[in-house]
Amino acid sequence: xxxxxxxxxxxxxxxxxxxxxxxxxxxxxxxxxxxxxxxxxxxxxxxxxxxxxxxxxxxxxxxxxxxxxxxxxxxxxxxxxxxxxxxxxxxxxxxxxxxxxxxxxxxxxxxxxxxxxxxxxxxxxxxxxxxxxxxxxxxxxxxxxxxxxxxxxxxxxxxxxxxxxxxxxxxxxxxxxxxxxxxxxxxxxxxxxxxxxxxxxxxxxxxxxxxxxxxxxxxxxxxxxxxxxxxxxxxxxxxxxxxxxxxxxxxxxxxxxxxxxxxxxxxxxxxxxxxxxxxxxxxxxxxxxxxxxxxxxxxxx
Numbered sequence: 001x002x003x004x005x006x007x008x009x010x011x012x013x014x015x016x017x018x019x020x021x022x023x024x025x026x027x028x029x030x031x032x033x034x035x036x037x038x039x040x041x042x043x044x045x046x047x048x049x050x051x052x053x054x055x056x057x058x059x060x061x062x063x064x065x066x067x068x069x070x071x072x073x074x075x076x077x078x079x080x081x082x083x084x085x086x087x088x089x090x091x092x093x094x095x096x097x098x099x100x101x102x103x104x105x106x107x108x109x110x111x112x113x114x115x116x117x118x119x120x121x122x123x124x125x126x127x128x129x130x131x132x133x134x135x136x137x138x139x140x141x142x143x144x145x146x147x148x149x150x151x152x153x154x155x156x157x158x159x160x161x162x163x164x165x166x167x168x169x170x171x172x173x174x175x176x177x178x179x180x181x182x183x184x185x186x187x188x189x190x191x192x193x194x195x196x197x198x199x200x201x202x203x204x205x206x207x208x209x210x211x212x213x214x215x216x217x218x219x220x221x222x223x224x225x226x227x228x229x230x231x232x233x234x235x236x237x238x239x240x241x242x243x244x245x246x247x248x249x250x251x252x253x254x255x256x257x258x259x260x261x262x263x264x265x266x267x268x269x270x271x272x273x274x275x276x277x278x279x280x281x282x283x284x285x286x287x288x289x290x291x292x293x294x295x296x297x298x299x300x301x
Contacts, residue, residue, distance in 0.1 A: 006057055012036045012204065013060045013102075015045050015093070016067030020160040021107065024193035025064070028201060040067075045089040051096055062204055064105045065093055071164070072111070073254060075132040086135035087142065094146035103149040103211075105200060108136045110156040110189070110217070115260035122154075122213045122269055130258040140213065149211055151203055153196070154265060156217035160193035161291035166224070170231050171292070174243050182228035184247040186255065187262045189217035190227050192284040202274045209273055215265040220281045230282060234289050 016022045017038035029036060037058070044050045045067055068086050069075055075082035090106050097104040111133035112126040128134045143150050159165040173180045199216045203209055228245045236242050250256040270276070290296065 007059050008057060009059045009061075010035045010037055011060070012062045012064060013055075013058075014038045014064045014066060015043065015089075016040060016065065019066050019068075020158055020162055020165060020193045021196055022066040023162050024160055024197035025066070025200065028194070028197045034204075045092055046084050048092045048095070051092050055096055055100070059100055060102045062103050062105060063093055063097055064200060065090055066107060068107065069135075070109070070132065070158075072130050072132045072259060075135065076130060076254075076258060079131050082131050082135050083138070086132070087138045090139040091142050091146065094143045094150070097147045097149065101148070103151070104143060104147045105151045105153060105203060106139060106143050107196075108140055108152050108154040108213075109133070110154060110263045110265050111259070112137045112140065112154065113260060113263040115262050118262075119264045119266050120215075121266045122215055129260055151209070151211060152213040153199065153203075154213065154215045154217075155196050156189040156191050156265060158191055158193050158196065159288060161288050166190070166227070167231055167285075167288065167292065170228055171235065174232070174235060174241070177243065179244045179246050180228065180232075181246045181248045182223075182225040183250045183253075183255070184223050184225045185249050185251075185261055186259060187221050187223050187264070188227075189219070189221050189264060190281060190285075191217040192279070192281075192288060194287075195279055195284065199270070199274070199276060202276065206274060214270045214273075215267055216270050216276075217265055217267070218279060218281050218284070219267060221262070221264045222281070227285075230285055231289070234286055235293075238289070238293055238295055 011034040014022055014025055018040040043054045067089055069082045094104055112128050113120045114127040114129055126137045128137055140152050159167050225247045232245050
């Protein structure tokens with residue numbers, strides 16, 4: 001057994017650090033005084049032995065799990081991998097956090113719900129329609145039975161300046177087609193990774209926040225068509241090119257029955273506990289597109 005003097009203490013360990021949210025946290029904390037270790041595939045969180053080897057001489061105040069399989073169709077096609085990454089990984093981290101007395105921050109999503117209500121609160125019954133949502137529900141169920149200290153943060157349809165996300169799907173289509181379809185009957189709270197990174201930062205800096213499940217996403221609930229239209233408008237302004245966004249319904253597509261039409265998350269609980277900034281989704285989208293296209297922000301503001 002290691003002597004306590006040989007253990008190095010850190011503030012935070014971020015897993016999945018090369019993913020969208022992990023990169024947003026790195027950007028947010030690049031000038032921070034916090035002691036942070038970022039890992040990605042170099043530490044396989046689905047393998048308990050790998051975690052034990054990596055953490056053998058380390059201790060953390062917080063473990064933030066940004067690793068996961070989040071593409072809905074990929075999860076449908078690779079069920080075993082989805083459960084391994086999205087369930088076994090969080091379970092292994094929860095066991096480490098219990099042993100280390102660390103606080104686990106586990107990411108989840110709106111896909112744990114169906115579309116049976118006009119809005120969903122943290123305590124509402126989960127009823128996922130797809131494999132991705134089912135893996136997240138299992139992680140949400142498992143983590144509290146193991147970790148003593150945890151936050152589960154549900155969010156919605158993340159996007160940022162790095163792949164993969166819906167913005168890049170659209171931009172790829174803009175290069176190939178002049179007519180690009182987008183669903184008018186599927187709605188999400190499209191949320192910038194910077195928003196969620198700032199909420200995680202607020203949680204880390206609020207030591208008296210009660211453990212449990214919290215919702216956070218951008219407050220605007222819009223269709224894929226509306227979001228695509230705004231991406232197109234900004235892209236056209238920047239490139240002097242144009243495409244048409246064609247409104248379509250999801251009936252007959254692989255998304256029709258596997259995703260809820262609407263599953264907006266209520267934000268009352270987290271807004272009561274934390275002082276959070278309110279962001280315009282259009283301004284966040286502009287900011288993200290200027291980073292993707294490497295054009296100064298003032299040109300599209």
